[in-house]
Amino acid sequence: MTDERNNTAGEREQSGIPRHIAIILDGNGRWAKKRGLPRTAGHAAGAETFRRIALYCRDIGVDYLTVYAFSTENWKRPTEEVKTIMRLLDKYLHEAIETMERDGMKMRIFGDVSGLSPELQALAHTADTVADRVEGFQANICLNYGGRDEIVHAARRYATDLASGKAGELTEELFSSYLYSAGIPDPDLLIRPGGEQRLSNFLLWQCAYAEFYFTDVLWPDFTPEELDRAIAVFRSRDRRYGGVK
Numbered sequence: 001m002t003d004e005r006n007n008t009a010g011e012r013e014q015s016g017i018p019r020h021i022a023i024i025l026d027g028n029g030r031w032a033k034k035r036g037l038p039r040t041a042g043h044a045a046g047a048e049t050f051r052r053i054a055l056y057c058r059d060i061g062v063d064y065l066t067v068y069a070f071s072t073e074n075w076k077r078p079t080e081e082v083k084t085i086m087r088l089l090d091k092y093l094h095e096a097i098e099t100m101e102r103d104g105m106k107m108r109i110f111g112d113v114s115g116l117s118p119e120l121q122a123l124a125h126t127a128d129t130v131a132d133r134v135e136g137f138q139a140n141i142c143l144n145y146g147g148r149d150e151i152v153h154a155a156r157r158y159a160t161d162l163a164s165g166k167a168g169e170l171t172e173e174l175f176s177s178y179l180y181s182a183g184i185p186d187p188d189l190l191i192r193p194g195g196e197q198r199l200s201n202f203l204l205w206q207c208a209y210a211e212f213y214f215t216d217v218l219w220p221d222f223t224p225e226e227l228d229r230a231i232a233v234f235r236s237r238d239r240r241y242g243g244v245k
């Protein structure tokens, strides 16, 4: 396990710690099934793993962690499962509001919050207010998030600004400023546990040059050691961005 703290940008660069890590939190249901438990027990275990991994990212000097917790497609699941996930998110947001400042972890919600219950919307709003007071490491939780949905929302907002004379000619940089991730560097490393090798509509715009790491480990079993392995593989990659070395 990497135990030294790499808190400055220079130290992080040298150590090869990615500035921004994105993770698709997948495999909760299968983790529970293997244990003869209901799928929802997997989601509860997955929430604990998120806590542990987020703190570990903070400690090793990652600046941003973006996790996929509930997609725009996940509404297709059985009502009871969706309800349980929403209850867990409610509990998690309450805790985040209490602990963000103490833990030095700024939490942001990415996604179409208007599609969530009024209670969750209010919590997301409070969490945002608290996050404004926190400096340093930032964890973004994607809730009711879809990459295409995000792009369509951004395009609509840009069109409105253009029509009212508030926006100029569209560039990649300007378009990025309409996304949930405005002002945040693109992910360097995208991790998908759970064995699938697909994006499932996650960060379609932002992952243009991310390095991908797939593992069969199910999300609730994901450990800091597994994150170290992903980072070691990331370090060995040659990022050319279309150029030559």
Ligand code: IPE
Pocket: 025, 026, 027, 028, 029, 030, 031, 069, 070, 071, 074, 085, 194
């Ligand atoms: C990821 O785990 C959590 C959500 C999508 C909400 P899954 O629930 O997809 O777990 P598997 O893929 O069925 O094992």
Ligand code: IPE
Pocket: 024, 025, 026, 027, 068, 069, 070, 071, 074, 196, 198, 200
């Ligand atoms: C992706 O996992 C979405 C989240 C982890 C929130 P899914 O389990 O929904 O993805 P698919 O259905 O296997 O593509």
Ligand code: MG
Pocket: 026, 027, 028, 194
């Ligand atoms: Mg899944």
